[in-house]
Amino acid sequence: MARVELEQLRKVYDDGYEAVHDVSLTIEDGEFVVLVGPSGCGKSTTLRMIAGLESITSGTLRIGDRVVNDMAPKDRDIAMVFQNYALYPHMSVFDNMAFGLKLRKRPTAEIRQRVEAAANTLGLREVLDRKPKALSGGQRQRVALGRAIVRDPAVFLFDEPLSNLDAKLRVQTRTEISKLHRDLGATMVYVTHDQVEAMTMGDRIVVLHDGHVQQVAPPLELYDRPANTFVAGFIGSPAMNFVEGTVTGSLFAATSGGLQLDLGSTPATQGAVTLGIRPESLFTVAKTPPGKRMSDPMDGVIEVQEPMGNEIVVYVRMHSETRLTARVEPQPLADDGGATQLRVDLDKVHLFDAETGVAIRS
Known part of the structure; x- marks a missing residue:
């Protein structure tokens, strides 16, 4: 060889x-x-x-x-x-x-x-x-x-x-x-x-x-x-969710307005960033696992859900221009068009430079 x-x-x-x-x-x-x-x-x-x-x-x-x-x-x-x-x-x-x-x-x-x-x-x-x-x-x-x-x-x-x-x-x-x-x-x-x-x-x-x-x-x-x-x-399917916004202190605010997320700690970069969240890092309030550092609940509306047997892929409109895809365990959910609440595993959040797309490491 x-x-x-x-x-x-x-x-x-x-x-x-x-x-x-x-x-x-x-x-x-x-x-x-x-x-x-x-x-x-x-x-x-x-x-x-x-x-x-x-x-x-x-x-x-x-x-x-x-x-x-x-x-x-x-x-x-x-x-x-x-x-x-x-x-x-x-x-x-x-x-x-x-x-x-x-x-x-x-x-x-x-x-x-x-x-x-x-x-x-x-x-x-x-x-x-x-x-x-x-x-x-x-x-x-x-x-x-x-x-x-x-x-x-x-x-x-x-x-x-x-x-x-x-x-x-x-x-x-x-x-x-x-x-x-x-x-x-x-x-x-x-x-x-x-x-x-x-x-x-x-x-x-x-x-x-x-x-x-x-x-x-x-x-x-x-x-x-x-x-x-x-x-x-x-890498990853469904693909990672990306949300454009700004970070001030530990608070992320989406550019499109409405969605805010307290990251729990101050990242290395302030100002314009791209927030990345993998679908499996999102959880419904009803099925939030214990022992994780979770965000506060975020309100959204279910647009489409795809039951896969071992999981459900849920497409959620958080605000007028912010949509997130979540992979959650099988559970009762509202019908399409119904309300839901999602929480984010804060230890799995990714931040990227808004201009270059390069990852921001803590």
């Missing part, structure tokens, strides 16, 4: 569009790093530069001890798993998995041993003689994984490999990839737009936006201490 180092990596296309801006990142040997962000943020372009499928405009890329900027993909000791499986339809599962080893003229006995070992790991032993058309989507993706495993590369690269699977198969295959990482101890770089995949799979997550790295952190740190409003709004 190998360490991967990106030093001020840039990608500028011929028309002048800069897709990736000075990305610097070190992926340790054996680490599982996820690149996440919305469409067009530069995550797949960054992965393709690591793979050698996109040229590097400037910066340095190392895999292990080698600078690989100008090295052909086949010489980088990487294996890539694509979104569309990229299997040969006329070949059996065995031959698809063995294809790369045959090109390298590995001994027949070694090829069979490697393919059978990978098939056992991925639960493909019974389908080695089948063609891809006789497999389910999940099985095809596992064949693509197996083809990568048998090569025993220094680095595994995954480009949105679960996007074509249905919800149940995504969960199953996500678990298989995580287990594979644990069993192999391999260096893996994984690209996705799905924050759930990122949060559940990665040792660290790299959040990208418009080609810029916004934050690099372990999943829970990213969730609990977002670096800015983009990260805070992108």
